[in-house]
Amino acid sequence: MLTLITRDLRANFRLGSGIWLPLTMFLTIVVLIPIGIGPDIELHSKIAPAILWIGVVFSLFLFLDRMFGPDLEDGSLDRIAASDLPLEKYVWSKIIVLWISSGLLLTILAPFLGLLLNLPLQVGLICSSSIVVGSPALAAIGCLGGGIGTFNRHGNLLQTVIVLPLSIPILIFGTKSVIAYSNGEPYLPWVLQLSGISLASIAIFPFFISYTLKTVLEE
């Protein structure tokens, strides 16, 4: 399993597209929204957590189409399904890879982009702590999208559209924790609930995703 993780990570980092696309997407979203709003600094700092979180959601979810595709086309998915390794573990490694190669990097970038939005660095760090806690759940949901995307032969963004509504509770808890912190309220309960969702998601979603992959393999 470790081999799978390192293989995918190496491929992502070497290709560049694996890590640069989400990062660029994140940067672009964070730049575009303030430009659309206009130079109202007060408003920017007020909606900064929402912008950062929505940026994370979109930059994680827009590049799901090639997640299982290569493995399916060159037949390695069939080999893995036939081998001793449970499909769930393979899927789990994919979730970890997606999380490291986008969620974690976006977390590191978030407080600095927060500065662009007039978000104090301390609040930005709280924001990135909520992102680091919440993005495993997003990665799990994203992998489900990747699994659904394998059915997609029209080249549309079906998988993204289908999994986007699932991100709503995570978005709520994530932004709420940052807003609670900047209002001086306790923010830890929100982060803890978010981590609960994340832990439950990375435990349960591999079964859902391997169900989709089994369906693909039967087709």
Add this chain to the structure above:
Amino acid sequence: MATRFWKFANPHHFGKLVAASTPVLWSFSFLFLMTGLLWGFFFTPDDFRQGSTVKIIFVHVPSALMAINCWLMMLVSSIIWMVRRHRISILAAKAAAPVGLSFTLVALISGGLWGQPMWGTFWAWDPRLTSFLILFLHYITYQLTWIYIADKESAANISSLVCLVGSVFALLSRYAINLWNQGLHQGATLSLDQETNIHNAYYIPLVICILGFVLLFITLVLVRTRTEIIHNQIELLEKHGRKHNA
């Protein structure tokens, strides 16, 4: 009893049952809906504060109720499909989705029409309203899986998965949204154990309307399921015919 119920997992038996029961179901749902709506619109007094806009309740409450119940029904039939692989079950879920989608839309729009004179706005980001909007999104994504996944078997599997995961996350959103914002929407008015229930003058026509909506839902789903089954049979026959010709 249980074995008698599963007998209708056979498409043939199911089709016969539906064909026999549709005229009765249609007439009963028509009867109940007409009675409830006419009574509700013309023979109830105006509310002393809300005036005649209170009468939107006769459309709004039943459709909201059925929107949620329809999702529950889809969830149950998706789970039956995943566990027992009864084709009718998943076809019923597929048939119910557009019906539930329409109910959700009716509830949202009628609520907005009521909210404009009462709250002064068509839309507020109130917990109930927001969770209904989220339910609407989940209905749409469920529908999309059926539209875009070409292979029938895969579409059945994926849509039931989407329904299952969607239910969990819709509940989670409901919980999150309750913490997120205080609401404008009133609490339950039809519960059996509360003092603040609706007045009797509205109660009886409202119950009749709800029964009418339930019957309408059952009728529509049964008819649409039968249509789906017939569609499937036609497709199978066509495939068979093509194989013979080739």
